[in-house]
């Protein structure tokens with residue numbers, strides 16, 4: 490990693506809103522590649538880290554997806570119910586602990602061996618969220634609970650088992666528009682060779 494920290498000096502950080510997610514307004518002095526320093530203003534959402542997982546039944550070549558209401562999709566004029574890979578916030582756990590917990594809560598699948606694949610910033614211009622991506626092989630005996638999400642959190646999650654090829658087709662026809670889900674399904678396609 491290149492250390493460019495001497496090119497960035499945070500001048501001020503003002504909290505504009507401090508609800509579920511903190512939104513802050515920054516002033517920073519940024520020194521560009523030519524060596525000129527500029528005062529820049531940025532508004533940033535301080536999102537905590539998250540994890541997601543592709544649960545793949547290799548034998549049947551199916552993947553486990555979840556479908557749930559997403560207000561931002563509704564507001565953007567897209568289908569309110571998004572089809573995604575299981576995901577959740579780390580809530581202070583390690584990424585691996587968190588994704589085992591979320592897989593169980595959302596899908597009822599017990600995850601045995603889990604493989605870290607990559608991590609990604611999903612909206613690096615404005616959002617601090619880092620998502621850790623995992624993969625696990627599952628079979629029918631791993632579905633030990635119903636899933637569906639936490640009732641006390643008003644999660645209302647439908648669990649889908651979809652052939653990988655059908656899920657890939659759902660990217661093409663626009664039924665899957667969630668970035669982390671598209672990334673994981675494309676990754677699975679590449680693994681298959």
Ligand SMILES: Nc1nc2c(ncn2[C@@H]2O[C@H](COP(=O)(O)OP(=O)(O)O[C@H]3O[C@H](CO)[C@@H](O)[C@H](O)[C@@H]3O)[C@@H](O)[C@H]2O)c(=O)[nH]1
Pocket residue numbers: 509510538539540541576577578591618620642643644667669
């Ligand atoms: N009170 C309150 N609760 C919220 C709010 N936003 C979310 N929640 C609750 O916080 C929990 C978040 O559920 P998780 O399963 O931990 O996260 P997620 O919503 O699935 O988020 C994942 O996918 C998102 C969309 O791709 C990502 O944005 C997110 O970082 C993560 O990867 C849910 O119970 C939801 O009700 C809010 O503004 N206020």
Ligand SMILES: [Mg+2]
Pocket residue numbers: 575576577578591595
């Ligand atoms: Mg979730």
